[in-house]
Structure formats: C-alpha cells, structure tokens
Amino acid sequence: MNAEIITIGDEILIGQIVDTNSQWIGQELNKIGVSVYQISSIQDEKQHILNALKEAEERADIVIITGGLGPTKDDITKKTIAEYFKDTKVVEYSEVVDNIKRIFKKVNHPFNEVQKYQAQLPSKATLLMNQLGTAPGMWFYENNTVFVSLPGVPYEMKGLMTNEVLPKLQKEFSLPFIFHKTIMTYGTGESVIAERIEDWEENLPSFIKLAYLPSFGRVRLRLSAKGENKAFLEETMSKKVQELKKLIPDIIAGIEDGASIEKRIGDLLKERKQTLCTAESLTGGKIASTIVSVAGSSAYYLGSFITYTAKLKEQLLDISKEVIENHSVVSEEVAKQMALAAKNKLETDYAIAVTGNAGPTTDNNDKSVGVVYIAIANNKGIDVQEFNFGQPREKVINRTVTKALELLQKNIMKK
Amino acid sequence: MNAEIITIGDEILIGQIVDTNSQWIGQELNKIGVSVYQISSIQDEKQHILNALKEAEERADIVIITGGLGPTKDDITKKTIAEYFKDTKVVEYSEVVDNIKRIFKKVNHPFNEVQKYQAQLPSKATLLMNQLGTAPGMWFYENNTVFVSLPGVPYEMKGLMTNEVLPKLQKEFSLPFIFHKTIMTYGTGESVIAERIEDWEENLPSFIKLAYLPSFGRVRLRLSAKGENKAFLEETMSKKVQELKKLIPDIIAGIEDGASIEKRIGDLLKERKQTLCTAESLTGGKIASTIVSVAGSSAYYLGSFITYTAKLKEQLLDISKEVIENHSVVSEEVAKQMALAAKNKLETDYAIAVTGNAGPTTDNNDKSVGVVYIAIANNKGIDVQEFNFGQPREKVINRTVTKALELLQKNIMKK
Known part of the structure; x- marks a missing residue:
C-alpha cells in the first residue's frame, strides 16, 4: 500500500520552516506497513492543490494532506477539497462549532464569527476529532483512494494521526510488514564499502533493498524488508545482517533499530x-x-x-x-x-x-x-x-x- | 521564474532524515528572486524519477535535483537523467577522475574502480566543480528549462549552490525582486487577528500576499512582495506594515527581516x-x-x-x-x-x-x-x-x- 504526503503552504516552499511533519508521518506510516511513495510540498493555491490531488490519486492508495485548515483567508484547502470530490459542498458542522465554543470558553476567549469558518467543511468528510485544537481532521474515500486532511500544527497533526488515522488504516486495510535495519559504519567511504560487499549485495533477495546513507563522516547501510510473512522476513534479514557483519567487522559501529x-x-x-x-x-x-x-x-x-x-x-x-x-x-x-x-x-x-x-x-x-x-x-x-x-x-x-x-x-x- | 526542488532517495520518504536541504535551497532561491513552486521527494527508482522530471518540467523554469549522485549501486539518478535528455549518453569525464584521485590521495585512500563510477556522467552536462566532495554538480538546458543535479550531502550541496548555481542563475536570467516581512504577534489567536485586520487585508495590492503562520503559541503574519521595481515594492510594503502596526499595536512582538x-x-x-x-x-x-x-x-x-x-x-x-x-x-x-x-x-x-x-x-x-x-x-x-x-x-x-x-x-x- 502506497501513500503520498502533500503539505500545503508557502512556509515550506520559501524555506521559512523545515518540513518535520512529513518526516514524522513517513516514520509512522512505515511502522504500520504503509510505504510513502512521494512527498509533495505545494502552494496554497486552488489549481495547484487540484493538480496535486489528481497526481497523488494516480500514484497512491492513501493521500495525507497537511496544512491549510486554519480559520483565515489564506487557507483555501477546504473549499478546494470540496471541489475536488464529486457531489460535495461546504457545509457547517454543528458539532465542530460546539467544540470550538468549548475550547474558547476554556481559555476565556469570546467566540466570534471568523471561528465559525473552521466548522465549514466538505459535506462528504468523516470527521476526525482534534483533541488539541479547533480544526478537525477529515477522512474521505474517492475512486478507491483514501484522502486524509489534517491541520499543519505539528502536535495537532500528531495527535490526530496517533489517535485516529493510524488505527483506522490498520482496522480497514490488511497491511504488509515493513521494517528496516541500519548498520552504522565508520572510517570508510561509500565506494570502498561497496567494493567490499559487492557479492553479498548482488545476492540480496528482491524483498530486501539496500541503501547507502553517507552523512557527517560515516556511512549507514540501510536494509529495508517488505512482505507478508513477518517471521520469514525477520529470519532472512537477520541472516543477511550476520553475513554482512562477517564481511566488514572492522568498520561496523553498531546496528540501529530505529532508536536514536x-x-x-x-x-x-x-x-x-x-x-x-x-x-x-x-x-x-x-x-x-x-x-x-x-x-x-x-x-x-x-x-x-x-x-x-x-x-x-x-x-x-x-x-x-x-x-x-x-x-x-x-x-x-x-x-x-x-x-x-x-x-x-x-x-x-x-x-x-x-x-x-x-x-x-x-x-x-x-x-x-x-x-x-x-x-x-x-x-x-x-x-x-x-x-x-x-x-x-x-x-x-x-x-x-x-x-x-x-x-x-x-x-x-x-x- | 518558478523553481521545483526534487529530492531523490528513500531516506526522506521513510522518515529517516528531515529534508533540511530543500528548506535551505528555498531560502536561497527566494533571496535571488526565484519562487519555489513545488518540492517533491521521490524514490530512487527509474520510472519515478522520469515521471517527476516530466511533471517538474511542465511546472517550473528551473528544476533542482538533489541526491542520488553517490558512487554506489542504489544511485541510478545519473543514468536516468541521461535517459531523460535527448541525445545524451553516460560518458566518463577525465577531469572528474582526476579530481577524485586528488581527493583520495589527500586523505591517503587508495583509488579503486568503484570510484570511477562517479566520473561517469551524462554527456550533455555542464559540470559544476564540487570543492568539498567527489561528486560534481551538473547543469542542463532542455526544452527551455534549466535542470541542476546536486549531491545530497548538505555541505556539498550548499557549496555548489553558493559558488556555482546561484551566481549562474543571476548571471543568465533577469530575476524579479522578492522579499518577505514577518510580523510576530503574541497572545491572540489566528481568527481574532483575522477579524481585527479584515479591511486592511482586503485592501492589500495584488503583488503583496499575506499568510498566517501559527506555531508554538504565537501567530506570525507574513507579507510577501514580488515585482520588478524594488523601490516601489519596498515603499508599498513599508506603508502596509505601518498601517498594520496601527491596527494591532497591542499584540505585535516584533518584525522579522528573515534573521532569526x-x-x-x-x-x-x-x-x-x-x-x-x-x-x-x-x-x-x-x-x-x-x-x-x-x-x-x-x-x-x-x-x-x-x-x-x-x-x-x-x-x-x-x-x-x-x-x-x-x-x-x-x-x-x-x-x-x-x-x-x-x-x-x-x-x-x-x-x-x-x-x-x-x-x-x-x-x-x-x-x-x-x-x-x-x-x-x-x-x-x-x-x-x-x-x-x-x-x-x-x-x-x-x-x-x-x-x-x-x-x-x-x-x-x-x-
């Protein structure tokens, strides 16, 4: 199952912020067996959003959209999403109005009309309750693709992913098993390592991919396995790692299991x-x-x-x-x-x-x-x-x- | 002039690293008047790269590709780029072989055949010398679009952008003037601010765009101006900022000029x-x-x-x-x-x-x-x-x- 992440908003494009949301989403999707095929950061502009949704729909089974759900005028995501889906218009959800009123009451802010704008959402959406903010998440099915729209504020997005989106994906789809092992090496360049492990690399099974990741003076070798049979994958991976260890014992600094x-x-x-x-x-x-x-x-x-x-x-x-x-x-x-x-x-x-x-x-x-x-x-x-x-x-x-x-x-x- | 940034490699897609390269490139392009229209992170896979290049060519005048230039087998970028361009094949550049030999000699590493692979590059490329590593950058013209391919290692990429790509873009194109002013506010939510500045916002000229950026408890208001006449843009921007200051003097924490x-x-x-x-x-x-x-x-x-x-x-x-x-x-x-x-x-x-x-x-x-x-x-x-x-x-x-x-x-x- 392939996912595409679309982030909407100029702040990433002009380099005002780093896109940490996509990194986090990529990690979490991987853990439940969903591969991220592409990440696209696009402008908060109607035609651009429509094109990106169309392209993503062709590439991916799940499209996760972040950003563009605020109450203000620069956010046209909701309207554009409603336009993208068939038979969908923007309507006001009274449960969202109530939730906003509740949040504003809690912090002693008067409720005003602009806030109501956040409750105006595409009619076709399944709402995902946001415990940490006023903009709910939304879940859509269209043409055999799942579209999920989430606010861009990192902790709100993370709350919605953890409590709503990831469990719902696991419940509704049969997902494969994906995992990675990263072998850290030190003191030797990418090309020298490649030469030493050439035969081993050529004999890797097709369901295990190898990547070389040079950064800050060390090369990490990442093995990625994907398949249906967890026990078989783990066994094969472990065998391949053992073989690798014997080939380059002098330069292995450690094995990462994803933990920092x-x-x-x-x-x-x-x-x-x-x-x-x-x-x-x-x-x-x-x-x-x-x-x-x-x-x-x-x-x-x-x-x-x-x-x-x-x-x-x-x-x-x-x-x-x-x-x-x-x-x-x-x-x-x-x-x-x-x-x-x-x-x-x-x-x-x-x-x-x-x-x-x-x-x-x-x-x-x-x-x-x-x-x-x-x-x-x-x-x-x-x-x-x-x-x-x-x-x-x-x-x-x-x-x-x-x-x-x-x-x-x-x-x-x-x- | 619009740019698209394409980053190649699974490490961003599986969330192993955060894409700080694109942020930096976005900032630097903005400074010289180039807008980034889209950032796409894609897999190191032939058909995916070809599709992404095609889509980017349709959207952008400049396509900056990072990653996928290492000497090892997981990097198919160079071959795929050669395939994408007309009348282009992969050839060995002797000046690149010499540079790699020079670098290896300096650190007392023996030169081996795998390293030669880094000197095999598309025949149509204008090479950009990399002072900090073995993989050169490449510059291509095709169908009225500039394609630049850079290594993914951040400091090598930054060196090539600063010393080669940015000066070459400024030399070869007449670029508009783009700048941003970000007004930091505190203590007031996005929707309340929007209500207070509604009339002012509606009267902004078309060449000034406003974005609301909520993060960690404060909302920043970013004004972006783009045009040919620097003095006129600066004057208009300054007038609009003054008007805004009068509307919400109680919640303005400061004005950012891009400096942290x-x-x-x-x-x-x-x-x-x-x-x-x-x-x-x-x-x-x-x-x-x-x-x-x-x-x-x-x-x-x-x-x-x-x-x-x-x-x-x-x-x-x-x-x-x-x-x-x-x-x-x-x-x-x-x-x-x-x-x-x-x-x-x-x-x-x-x-x-x-x-x-x-x-x-x-x-x-x-x-x-x-x-x-x-x-x-x-x-x-x-x-x-x-x-x-x-x-x-x-x-x-x-x-x-x-x-x-x-x-x-x-x-x-x-x-």
Missing part, C-alpha cells in the same frame, strides 16, 4: 544504573540538549557546564591559566581536564567534554577551524581523541555532537 | 557590548546551543549551567534546600534564584534561567506537566513569568526556548 543513539545511551545507562554529565565548549549545550530530548533522561543525566570562553573553563572547571596557555584552549589536555573536572564535581559515572573551533574564525587559539577534541571519562580512566571536522560551523558542531555520543556509547559498551 | 531571533539578540548585544549567560533545567542546553549556533557568539555569550537535577541547582547555583522544599523546584522563586546566581557567578549583563516540567511525568514536584518559569535578570533587576506549555515534551521544550529568547529580546530593547 541518545535513546540507546539512555537505555544502557538506566540498565546499569549509571549517570552522565557533560562539559561543552564549541557545541554550547547541543550534546546536553540532545541527551535530554529523551523522555526520562533525568534518571541518568545530571547536568552540564557550558564553558564557552577560556575564562569560564578556569572559573567553573578549575583548569589553570598555565594549562590553557601551554596547551591552547583547544587541546587534548584541556578536553581531558574538562571531562575529569565535570565528572568529579558532579559525581557521575561518565562525563563527555568537548573543546574545539567551530569557526568561521578561531578566536585566540592556535588550532585551525574544524579541529575538535572529545574526551570521555569513566570510572577507570579517560580517553581523548582529536578530530578535524573541516567547515562550515554547522557541520563542525553537528559532527562533534554525533561523534561524542558515538564515543560515549562505545565506551559504555566496552565496560 | 538568536541572530537579532546577538546583534543587539554586540552593539551594546553586553554579555549573556544561561542557567537551564528542562531545556537541557537547548537555549545555549541555539544562541551559539550564531557565528561570532563568543563575543557576547559566556556559558551556562545546566542543572537538570535539584541537587545540581543546590550545588552549582547555591539554591538552598529550603527554597526548593518550600517553593518546589519548578517555581518562580527557583527560576529567579537560578538567573541571579548565574548572572553573578559569570558576571554578565543578562542571564536567562528556566525551570519546568517537560513531561511526560513530573518527577518529585508539585507542578503539572507543561508548567515552566522563565526568568530574565539584567543589571537593574529580574523578571519572572509562569507559562503552561501543555504537552508533549518536545513542544514544552521548544516553546520554552522560543519564549525565553523572546523575553530576552524584549528585555534588552526595553533598556
């Missing part, structure tokens, strides 16, 4: 009842905020020192002026001392520390832009590594975060 | 030669990392205490056990003391402090999930505000970051 590295670190630490802290310079808290994006992280993550300046490294982490002068603020020695100081002060089992030059300029130190030191301290000792992440700034910061979490995960698993 | 709030805060602080630090609980460093995402932030940003646990609030920020017990760790008093302690310890002009419950559960405190206190300390005193950002966790964290930066900006400008 920060989630896996959290699980490891909880399991071992251990704790973690950080001391960050160039990343300015991005390692910490990645770690606490996981619900329940307060069980193992205590806190961080963000010492963006040399002075704060002295003041908060007791790194002496001499060490900074002798080794430079961007150095193995400073990273090491930052990790040890954070670990000792916060009394954790692990500490990550990073110092480096994110660029574009190097303020007052002798290392080039892109040079980063990452230290991981544990109860037995400390490891430091030097990296050169090049440019630009954004890449240096992101690679530092990814690499630091990778090193931490390996460090925890080694013990 | 963290960039504007940075500019304000640099101008005033003032400094900033943070003390974060529930956001775990996300405020700090947002601030340091701006190049040059070390001129005004010193660092942060991330005190994710109550114990660390005591230990690092000297907040007494009694205060935490009497007021709860999520309280006005604790936020206030966190801000004052950070400001005093780090000797800055401003400090932001946040404490709250991101959820999904509330560990050991009496406030509900979503309740957040934000304090801003300056050299004259301290402001604290209570918020309830509801659920889920991601929304609470993001709204806290946005709101904290908003409050800081207002606080700086008030002085």
Whole structure:
C-alpha cells in the first residue's frame, strides 16, 4: 500500500520552516506497513492543490494532506477539497462549532464569527476529532483512494494521526510488514564499502533493498524488508545482517533499530544504573540538549557546564591559566581536564567534554577551524581523541555532537 | 521564474532524515528572486524519477535535483537523467577522475574502480566543480528549462549552490525582486487577528500576499512582495506594515527581516557590548546551543549551567534546600534564584534561567506537566513569568526556548 504526503503552504516552499511533519508521518506510516511513495510540498493555491490531488490519486492508495485548515483567508484547502470530490459542498458542522465554543470558553476567549469558518467543511468528510485544537481532521474515500486532511500544527497533526488515522488504516486495510535495519559504519567511504560487499549485495533477495546513507563522516547501510510473512522476513534479514557483519567487522559501529543513539545511551545507562554529565565548549549545550530530548533522561543525566570562553573553563572547571596557555584552549589536555573536572564535581559515572573551533574564525587559539577534541571519562580512566571536522560551523558542531555520543556509547559498551 | 526542488532517495520518504536541504535551497532561491513552486521527494527508482522530471518540467523554469549522485549501486539518478535528455549518453569525464584521485590521495585512500563510477556522467552536462566532495554538480538546458543535479550531502550541496548555481542563475536570467516581512504577534489567536485586520487585508495590492503562520503559541503574519521595481515594492510594503502596526499595536512582538531571533539578540548585544549567560533545567542546553549556533557568539555569550537535577541547582547555583522544599523546584522563586546566581557567578549583563516540567511525568514536584518559569535578570533587576506549555515534551521544550529568547529580546530593547 502506497501513500503520498502533500503539505500545503508557502512556509515550506520559501524555506521559512523545515518540513518535520512529513518526516514524522513517513516514520509512522512505515511502522504500520504503509510505504510513502512521494512527498509533495505545494502552494496554497486552488489549481495547484487540484493538480496535486489528481497526481497523488494516480500514484497512491492513501493521500495525507497537511496544512491549510486554519480559520483565515489564506487557507483555501477546504473549499478546494470540496471541489475536488464529486457531489460535495461546504457545509457547517454543528458539532465542530460546539467544540470550538468549548475550547474558547476554556481559555476565556469570546467566540466570534471568523471561528465559525473552521466548522465549514466538505459535506462528504468523516470527521476526525482534534483533541488539541479547533480544526478537525477529515477522512474521505474517492475512486478507491483514501484522502486524509489534517491541520499543519505539528502536535495537532500528531495527535490526530496517533489517535485516529493510524488505527483506522490498520482496522480497514490488511497491511504488509515493513521494517528496516541500519548498520552504522565508520572510517570508510561509500565506494570502498561497496567494493567490499559487492557479492553479498548482488545476492540480496528482491524483498530486501539496500541503501547507502553517507552523512557527517560515516556511512549507514540501510536494509529495508517488505512482505507478508513477518517471521520469514525477520529470519532472512537477520541472516543477511550476520553475513554482512562477517564481511566488514572492522568498520561496523553498531546496528540501529530505529532508536536514536541518545535513546540507546539512555537505555544502557538506566540498565546499569549509571549517570552522565557533560562539559561543552564549541557545541554550547547541543550534546546536553540532545541527551535530554529523551523522555526520562533525568534518571541518568545530571547536568552540564557550558564553558564557552577560556575564562569560564578556569572559573567553573578549575583548569589553570598555565594549562590553557601551554596547551591552547583547544587541546587534548584541556578536553581531558574538562571531562575529569565535570565528572568529579558532579559525581557521575561518565562525563563527555568537548573543546574545539567551530569557526568561521578561531578566536585566540592556535588550532585551525574544524579541529575538535572529545574526551570521555569513566570510572577507570579517560580517553581523548582529536578530530578535524573541516567547515562550515554547522557541520563542525553537528559532527562533534554525533561523534561524542558515538564515543560515549562505545565506551559504555566496552565496560 | 518558478523553481521545483526534487529530492531523490528513500531516506526522506521513510522518515529517516528531515529534508533540511530543500528548506535551505528555498531560502536561497527566494533571496535571488526565484519562487519555489513545488518540492517533491521521490524514490530512487527509474520510472519515478522520469515521471517527476516530466511533471517538474511542465511546472517550473528551473528544476533542482538533489541526491542520488553517490558512487554506489542504489544511485541510478545519473543514468536516468541521461535517459531523460535527448541525445545524451553516460560518458566518463577525465577531469572528474582526476579530481577524485586528488581527493583520495589527500586523505591517503587508495583509488579503486568503484570510484570511477562517479566520473561517469551524462554527456550533455555542464559540470559544476564540487570543492568539498567527489561528486560534481551538473547543469542542463532542455526544452527551455534549466535542470541542476546536486549531491545530497548538505555541505556539498550548499557549496555548489553558493559558488556555482546561484551566481549562474543571476548571471543568465533577469530575476524579479522578492522579499518577505514577518510580523510576530503574541497572545491572540489566528481568527481574532483575522477579524481585527479584515479591511486592511482586503485592501492589500495584488503583488503583496499575506499568510498566517501559527506555531508554538504565537501567530506570525507574513507579507510577501514580488515585482520588478524594488523601490516601489519596498515603499508599498513599508506603508502596509505601518498601517498594520496601527491596527494591532497591542499584540505585535516584533518584525522579522528573515534573521532569526538568536541572530537579532546577538546583534543587539554586540552593539551594546553586553554579555549573556544561561542557567537551564528542562531545556537541557537547548537555549545555549541555539544562541551559539550564531557565528561570532563568543563575543557576547559566556556559558551556562545546566542543572537538570535539584541537587545540581543546590550545588552549582547555591539554591538552598529550603527554597526548593518550600517553593518546589519548578517555581518562580527557583527560576529567579537560578538567573541571579548565574548572572553573578559569570558576571554578565543578562542571564536567562528556566525551570519546568517537560513531561511526560513530573518527577518529585508539585507542578503539572507543561508548567515552566522563565526568568530574565539584567543589571537593574529580574523578571519572572509562569507559562503552561501543555504537552508533549518536545513542544514544552521548544516553546520554552522560543519564549525565553523572546523575553530576552524584549528585555534588552526595553533598556
């Protein structure tokens, strides 16, 4: 079963926002066995919407439309959808008016006529109740295709997908089983890996697809399996992964099951009842905020020192002026001392520390832009590594975060 | 002039990555007067690519294709592009082989045959040199449409766009002037704003479009102008913004010129030669990392205490056990003391402090999930505000970051 996601609204097209809705919808549909065939972001303009609906109907069994359901005049989605479907006009749904009144009463806002506009919806819609906002979702059948229209506000869209759309799809259709395994590698380029696994790749069964995903200095190999027989798929996938492991054991960093590295670190630490802290310079808290994006992280993550300046490294982490002068603020020695100081002060089992030059300029130190030191301290000792992440700034910061979490995960698993 | 962006590869469709490439391309094209009409994410599959190219050619004057240029077998973009264009076959470009050899030599990797595959490109291509990787960009003319094919690795794509594609578009086409003004409002819903500005909205000239963008509790009003005469557009836009300001002066938080709030805060602080630090609980460093995402932030940003646990609030920020017990760790008093302690310890002009419950559960405190206190300390005193950002966790964290930066900006400008 194929899906197409259509996002309506200029804010994605002019680059004002990143389309995180489609990513989330893609993940969730995949989990229940629906493949996303295409994602289209289009303008909030009548003819464009009509064309996109027509094209999507030809390509997909399920069309998920997000955006364009607000109460204001720039939103013409509802009218256009009504026009697209046969025998459909816009009518006012009294249950939606009541729901809007209820929400407005709760927050003490007077109800006005413009809000009623949100209750005027295509007559053919099956309404999906939105617990978190005033615009309901809508579900249509037409020409053997399911059309679902959802508000663009992320948490409203997610609520409607989780509570209404996904269960309804699972109830009404017999869906195949889709799953992915992603093998993370390090230190070797795409083309070299391809050569080493050429024979294995050529002998993959047709229901398992391989993709190479290079990003921030590592290549992930994603295997995607799709079929009716779950046990058979899982068995074949597991066999193929074992074969692959034997071919490139030296460069495999780990196997992803869809969980993020920060989630896996959290699980490891909880399991071992251990704790973690950080001391960050160039990343300015991005390692910490990645770690606490996981619900329940307060069980193992205590806190961080963000010492963006040399002075704060002295003041908060007791790194002496001499060490900074002798080794430079961007150095193995400073990273090491930052990790040890954070670990000792916060009394954790692990500490990550990073110092480096994110660029574009190097303020007052002798290392080039892109040079980063990452230290991981544990109860037995400390490891430091030097990296050169090049440019630009954004890449240096992101690679530092990814690499630091990778090193931490390996460090925890080694013990 | 209309553009379409086509991203090729399953990783966006299955939700493994967020499509930040298209956002960036959208922004950059807009800056030089090219409107993005549609963004399509499609599978790395021959017929799908051919269909998407055909549809895009009908809709757009410029088609920018990203992804699918790697050296491995899952990338069929090049062959399919060659097939799409008339009189085009795949040939080996010796200058590309030389460039790959050069890059491999630099990092001491042996050159192998698989890498040669990257030099096999459609014969009709004008090559765009990639300074940061092995896959060159390609530029084609066909049926009065420009097609540009770029690698999907973000920094390689950005390098090629900045150094090659954007200058070439500006050189070869006479482009209109496009610009946006975004008015941020607070505390009032979309429908109420729409009612208050109804007459003004109806009288906007046809070359200025208005969009309502609700997100994380505030509505932004985006005005987009497009035309040939820059001075006239700017004058009209400025007049319309002035009129709007008079209609809703009570709810306007500021006017965006495309710069992010963290960039504007940075500019304000640099101008005033003032400094900033943070003390974060529930956001775990996300405020700090947002601030340091701006190049040059070390001129005004010193660092942060991330005190994710109550114990660390005591230990690092000297907040007494009694205060935490009497007021709860999520309280006005604790936020206030966190801000004052950070400001005093780090000797800055401003400090932001946040404490709250991101959820999904509330560990050991009496406030509900979503309740957040934000304090801003300056050299004259301290402001604290209570918020309830509801659920889920991601929304609470993001709204806290946005709101904290908003409050800081207002606080700086008030002085």
